[in-house]
Amino acid sequence: MATKECSATEACIDLVDRYSAHNYLPLPVVIARAEGVWVWDVEDKQYLDMLSAYSALNQGHRHPKIMAALHDQAARLTLTSRAFHNDQFGPLCKNLCDLAHMESTLVMNTGAEAVETAVKAARKWGYTVKGVPRDRAEIIVCDNNFHGRTTTIVGFSSEEQYRSGFGPFAPGFRLIPYNNIDALEKAITAETVAFLVEPIQGEAGIIVPDDGYLRAAADICERHNVLLALDEIQTGLGRTGKMFCCEYDGISPDILILGKALGGGVIPISAILASREVMDVFTPGDHGSTFGGNPLACAVAIAALDVIIGEKLPEKAAQLGAYFVSELEGMDSPHIKEIRGRGLLIGAYVKESSGTARTFCEKLMEEGILAKETHGQVIRFAPPLIATKEDIDWALERIVKLLT
Numbered sequence: 001m002a003t004k005e006c007s008a009t010e011a012c013i014d015l016v017d018r019y020s021a022h023n024y025l026p027l028p029v030v031i032a033r034a035e036g037v038w039v040w041d042v043e044d045k046q047y048l049d050m051l052s053a054y055s056a057l058n059q060g061h062r063h064p065k066i067m068a069a070l071h072d073q074a075a076r077l078t079l080t081s082r083a084f085h086n087d088q089f090g091p092l093c094k095n096l097c098d099l100a101h102m103e104s105t106l107v108m109n110t111g112a113e114a115v116e117t118a119v120k121a122a123r124k125w126g127y128t129v130k131g132v133p134r135d136r137a138e139i140i141v142c143d144n145n146f147h148g149r150t151t152t153i154v155g156f157s158s159e160e161q162y163r164s165g166f167g168p169f170a171p172g173f174r175l176i177p178y179n180n181i182d183a184l185e186k187a188i189t190a191e192t193v194a195f196l197v198e199p200i201q202g203e204a205g206i207i208v209p210d211d212g213y214l215r216a217a218a219d220i221c222e223r224h225n226v227l228l229a230l231d232e233i234q235t236g237l238g239r240t241g242k243m244f245c246c247e248y249d250g251i252s253p254d255i256l257i258l259g260k261a262l263g264g265g266v267i268p269i270s271a272i273l274a275s276r277e278v279m280d281v282f283t284p285g286d287h288g289s290t291f292g293g294n295p296l297a298c299a300v301a302i303a304a305l306d307v308i309i310g311e312k313l314p315e316k317a318a319q320l321g322a323y324f325v326s327e328l329e330g331m332d333s334p335h336i337k338e339i340r341g342r343g344l345l346i347g348a349y350v351k352e353s354s355g356t357a358r359t360f361c362e363k364l365m366e367e368g369i370l371a372k373e374t375h376g377q378v379i380r381f382a383p384p385l386i387a388t389k390e391d392i393d394w395a396l397e398r399i400v401k402l403l404t
C-alpha cells in the first residue's frame with residue numbers, strides 16, 4: 001500500500017521536489033509495484049519497463065527464485081562485516097570466478113566502488129609488480145566514459161556536467177578517443193598501469209565500437225604490460241547477448257568489473273575479478289567496505305547468477321535483441337536516424353530536427369512504455385532479459401506507432 005501522503009502521482013512528486021536533492025529529472029511516473037517486466041504506478045496504470053534500472057533488472061522485477069533467496073537469507077543472517085566470515089560469501093566468490101574464468105574476486109556494493117577498487121588494484125600492481133615509480137601511475141580512459149559518480153571517477157569524465165563544480169580532482173588519468181587503437185598505443189608510457197574501458201558505452205548513447213577493438217586493445221595492453229580493466233557493469237551478465245560483452249572479441253580482461261544485475265534488481269552488490277597476481281596486491285587492511293560481501297547481498301547474487309545461467313538469459317537477449325533491432329530498422333520513421341546496440345541494449349537515435357529523445361520518452365510513457373533518454377538524442381530500450389516475444393511485440397506496436 002502506498003502511504004497516505006503518497007497515493008497520487010502529483011502529491012508524491014511534490015514530496016520529492018520539496019524534500020529531496022534535485023539531482024535527477026525523472027519521468028513523472030510514481031511506481032508502486034512490479035512483477036517481471038511490468039510495473040504499476042500509484043494510480044494502478046500498467047507499464048512495460050524498458051529501462052530495467054539501467055540494466056540492474058536483467059532478471060526482471062522480483063524474480064521468484066531471487067525473492068526466495070532474499071527471504072531465506074533475511075530470516076537467517078544479514079550482516080557480519082568482513083571482520084568475521086559468513087557462509088554466503090565464499091560460495092558467491094567461487095561462482096563468480098567460475099562464471100568469468102578468473103582466479104579471484106573482491107566484492108563491494110555499488111558500481112562506482114568496484115571501479116574505485118579496480119583503480120586501486122591497478123595502481124598498486126603498477127608499483128609493486130610493474131615497478132612504476134611511486135605516485136606516478138597513470139590510467140588511460142576514454143572520452144565519453146561513464147564509470148560512476150565518485151570524485152575520482154568524475155574527475156576523469158569528459159562530460160562537463162559530471163565534473164563542473166566538483167573539483168579539484170585526482171591526477172593520474174589520461175583521456176583518449178574511444179574506438180581508436182592508435183590513440184591507445186600512442187598514449188601508453190612506461191608509467192601506464194591500466195586501460196579502463198567499457199565494451200559498449202551505454203551512458204554515452206549506446207556507442208558500439210568496431211568489431212575487434214577490444215581484441216586489439218587487449219593485444220596492445222599485453223605487449224606493453226598494461227592491465228586491461230573492462231567495466232562491464234552495464235554490459236555484463238547477459239545484457240548484450242553474451243554473458244560478458246568482451247566474449248564478442250574472444251578476450252578476457254585482466255580486471256573485470258561487475259555490478260548492477262549482480263544484485264538481481266534487489267540489492268546493491270558489485271565486484272572486480274582478476275588474476276591472483278593482481279588481486280594479491282591487496283593485503284589485510286588495504287581496502288574494504290562495511291557492507292561489501294554481506295551475506296544478504298551474496299545470497300541474492302548467487303540466485304541472480306543462477307537465474308541468468310539457468311534461464312539462458314544471454315541467449316534470450318541475443319535472439320530478442322536481433323528481432324527487436326530488425327523490426328525497429330524495418331520501420332519507416334521520419335524521426336529516427338539510426339538504431340544501434342547489441343543484444344537487448346538498444347539505442348534509437350532521434351534526429352535533431354524531430355526534437356529531443358526526452359519528448360519521445362514522455363510520449364512512450366503515455367503509451368505504457370517506460371524508457372529513458374540518454375545523451376539528449378538517444379532513446380534507450382533495455383527491457384529485462386526475461387521478456388518474451390509477446391512483450392517485445394506489445395512494445396513494438398506502440399513504439400512503431402509513435403515513431404512513424
Ligand SMILES: *Cc1c(COP(=O)(O)O)cnc(C)c1O
Pocket residue numbers: 054110111112113115146147148149198202203231232233234235259260
Ligand atoms: C551504472 C554504471 C556504473 C556505476 O554504477 P553505480 O552502481 O551507479 O555506482 C559504472 N559503470 C558503468 C558502465 C555503469 O553503467
